[in-house]
Amino acid sequence: MSRFNIQDIEKYGTSGSSSFFSLKDNLDTARVRFMYNGIEDVVGHAVHEVKIEDKTRYVSCLRKYDEPKSKCPLCEANNLQKARIFILLYNIDEEEPQVWDRGPKFVPQISSICARYSSADVPLVAHTFEIERNGAKGSQTTTYGIFDMGADDTTLEDLPEAVDPIGTIVLQKTAEEMAVYLDTGAFPNEGGEPRRRGSGGRQSADEAPTRRTPSRVDRVF
8 A cells, every 4th residue: 555646645644675876975966867757657655664673664554645544553553654755766877776765845856857858759767867966964955956968769678677665665564564563663574673562562451552753855957
């Protein structure tokens, strides 16, 4: 249930190994192709953030925004649902498919790019773009410039297979596995240090209820 049409992104929560796309410091650049024909190929994902040992991981949410929280144990435990867009890229400089983790603020940008640079005759993937980081390492106000460098006859079939975020970047767990995590602090077969019931997992009936909530911005042109 993780995937959704990006036009519905405002109806989901907001935030902030596969190969992640990253520009680490101010004015770093990379040449990429977006691995889409057009906006219809871009989807969002409803996820939760969880801690497994010392790492934060995404887990696919089990419900749509208009379904009851009871359908997803992590929602029911007040782990907020977040909306993410895992942009599929081919990094020309590094010669590999990568994933760019973006939030809801990226929707107008990718929509604008698709409107300008994709058509029935020239799909988006035919264009090479340069992405430039504007912001020092660690800055919370980093922006990105995305500049068209021209098009050729490249198609998706000419590129390696894109990374599927589900099962790699985003763990896909059943309701039963989520319940185990809430009780123990670890998913079956995912590592993590189990903890005793009542020491931070799901609370027993005689414990006082508490609410726990787990703990990027760009421009296009």
